[in-house]
Amino acid sequence: MKKFLTGLAGLVLLLLIAVVGLSWHPALADVEQAQQSSFSVEQINKGAILAGIGNCAACHTVKGGGEFAGGLAVVTPFGRIYSSNITPDPATGIGRWSQEAFKRALHEGVRQDGANLFPAFPYTYFAHIKDDDVAVLYAYFMTRPLIKSVSPKNTLPFPLNVRALQTVWKWLYFDKTPLLPDVTKSEEWNRGRYLAEGVAHCAACHTPRNSLGGERKNASYAGAAIDGWYSPALTSANPALVMWSETEIYAYLRYGKTQLHGVAIGPMAEVVHTGLAKATDADVHALATYFSDLNGATKIVQNALAINTIVAKVTAQSSQVSNLYSDHGAALYVAACASCHSNSAASMNLSRPELGFSSTLFAPNPDNFLQVILYGIGRKEGSSAMMMPGFDAALTNTDIVQMAAYLRRSRTTQPPWLNLENDIVAMRRAHQP
Ligand code: HEC
Ligand code: HEC
Ligand code: HEC
Structure with missing residues (x-):
């Protein structure tokens, strides 16, 4: 019996070492604080639009606090996870991060020092952001005002607070399959999907999660309860009296109000009025095209x-x-x-x-x-x-x-x-x- 227990303990230890070992990512070196002049105005403006569509401000700014200075609690069933300061302050923000480190955070959910980030930061979607778009986001964030601010400590209990163990979560739920264009669909549809599944992370609120916080397979956009609100299904399961057509979705995402479905409220009002407000009309139409295909409205002639x-x-x-x-x-x-x-x-x-x-x-x-x-x-x-x-x-x-x-x-x-x-x-x- 004793032998067996020692063996078991050894096995568990080995497994833990394997997890920690496999989760190891190198720390990336500090770089000199980027000069404003190293980015073009065009890059910065494009970055501003994407940061809007990604609604980075919604999670990285507390009410009354400095923009992007972090410290907002993302409330999860496991505890509170505080967003980071993503202003270019060298000591408390990301001012010393190279573009490579920034890209690794968005694409892999790994911090500059090599530690895993929690998926309360929607990197599982940001992983789909193209390198060019990561570059303009970097230009935008590196040219924001510097704000000194340290976020409060997370309230996750042990062992959930161990960042190395996030590697196991990533094995289970982080789908890294690249989003290849679907050639059977229009360019507009593909643009809509690229935004929705990537920087706009619509599924983060509209897809239900399992008890470990992973997206439920086969339940994409099936509707989900989030923090006192409900994000309705965006599929054909949406119970509206009149199906959400391209016109209605466009009106909803652009103006926050529609004739046949009512208005955007709560977290969705923020998505519309602070996030998507920066998007071009073409991009809002692209999103509407994608979602009116997802729910089947395009196949039905609504006269x-x-x-x-x-x-x-x-x-x-x-x-x-x-x-x-x-x-x-x-x-x-x-x-x-x-x-x-x-x-x-x-x-x-x-x-x-x-x-x-x-x-x-x-x-x-x-x-x-x-x-x-x-x-x-x-x-x-x-x-x-x-x-x-x-x-x-x-x-x-x-x-x-x-x-x-x-x-x-x-x-x-x-x-x-x-x-x-x-x-x-x-x-x-x-x-x-
Ligand atoms: C749903 C909320 C949410 C949204 C939206 C969001 N973030 Fe975050 N972000 C977080 C949280 C929470 C953390 C901290 C995660 C952790 O500590 O593991 C974080 C961490 C980060 C980090 C790592 C910083 C560090 O010092 O560790 C970067 C970089 C980042 N976010 C950039 C962005 C960008 C760029 C956007 C918009 C495209 C964005 N975030 C949108 C919640 C969010
Ligand atoms: C003083 C006028 C007023 C009264 C009284 C009022 N409402 Fe409203 N309600 C509004 C307006 C105006 C809106 C739309 C707000 C907007 O678009 O910003 C609204 C919106 C709503 C919505 C959301 C509709 C949507 O777009 O999905 C619901 C639900 C609702 N009201 C229910 C009620 C109920 C139930 C009561 C009674 C307890 C009530 N309201 C009383 C003015 C009122
Ligand atoms: C932060 C969470 C969150 C994100 C991100 C989000 N939504 Fe929502 N969404 C909601 C909530 C909550 C509602 C319900 C609010 C209401 O009834 O006004 C909603 C409502 C909607 C509705 C109306 C559905 C109905 O039946 O009334 C549509 C359409 C929609 N969202 C599309 C999107 C799209 C497209 C995106 C990505 C660009 C997106 N949402 C991103 C939370 C979110």
Whole structure:
């Protein structure tokens, strides 16, 4: 028995040594701080656009802090991982990193000193960024203002905090297969895919993950819960009443609002209004082309007449409320919401958002709906000209449960949301300072 245990311990030790050995990456040497003049204005401008599409600022800037100075907590089920300072400050940022070190971080998830980075940094997508694009990103970051700032320590428990062990995660979940152009598709589609699967990392929020934080195989873009929000499926499984066409996706990604699906809120509002806002129209169209093919909308001819019929049907039901006296949810809706939301004509009044088209009501997960009802929609989300008040203080949990049930039942054919009360309690708790 003793022999066996010694043997087992030896084996485990050997395995650990193998993991650490195989995970070894050389430290890359410090370089002289790059001169502004070593980059062209054109390079820097291109880099700014890509950094926008990659939404680097969303994770690398804390509210009220210096741009790209890091320190923002990415909350994972395993603990908090703080983003790094990626300004060119030589001591606390990446000012001493060579372009090679920067590229290795984006392509392999390895720090300048050779340690593994955690996949809270979406390098598994950035791995697809072409070398030319890495070069312009480098030019952009090396010419940002220097900010001295050290990020807080991560709160991952042992052994999850051991960076060497990330090598095992990489074996399991880091797919390094290069993204070769699909010659059966248009150039625009290929551009859309390149952006989506690479720097824009759309799947990071829209693809569900397994218990180890790896993307679930065969569930690409199937929809996922993230940090109090729900990123809907971008496949044919999307439950919207009218399929997301190229036109609708373009409008959503460009302006954050659509006729037939509602507005972009929460983390997606940030993707649209701070991230993609820097992208060219051609690139936003390319993304829309890729995703309207992914969900199958391009294969279906959606004629205007059919859509008008749906709009007429939805708006006809919009202001009709039956059972007002026996259904507490319906009565609350009329009292608290209908003054702003009901439509009565056969066409929609866009300044009265039609809930019969709101994605929040159709999703399998109620989080987006609850976020809106509890905390409203601010000026930076949705359409800039409109705001929606939050009902956090005005409505009880039971009120919300009943109103949500009423709206879901009367406007969609989706099954009821279960255990809604627990979700409301959890969301209210998460919002407490
Ligand atoms: C979803 C959040 C997120 C986004 C988006 C993001 N990062 Fe990060 N990044 C992180 C986190 C978290 C870390 C720290 C990871 C760690 O410590 O293992 C990090 C680390 C890095 C590092 C390593 C720095 C160091 O000192 O170790 C670089 C370089 C970097 N990011 C560049 C970028 C660039 C460029 C973009 C945009 C194209 C970007 N990041 C977008 C979260 C993000
Ligand atoms: C004072 C007017 C007002 C009231 C009252 C109001 N809303 Fe809104 N609501 C809005 C506006 C305006 C928007 C769109 C905000 C934007 O685009 O930035 C909106 C958006 C929404 C959305 C998101 C729609 C989408 O695009 O997906 C939902 C869901 C919603 N409201 C539900 C409700 C519910 C439920 C109530 C009642 C508890 C309510 N609202 C009460 C004005 C209101
Ligand atoms: C940081 C997380 C995050 C990233 C990155 C992200 N999304 Fe989203 N997305 C969300 C969330 C959350 C929602 C739901 C918000 C809402 O209802 O307004 C959403 C909603 C959407 C919707 C509307 C779906 C529906 O049924 O209402 C589309 C389309 C979409 N995203 C496309 C994209 C594309 C394309 C990208 C990459 C360019 C992307 N998203 C990147 C989080 C993200």
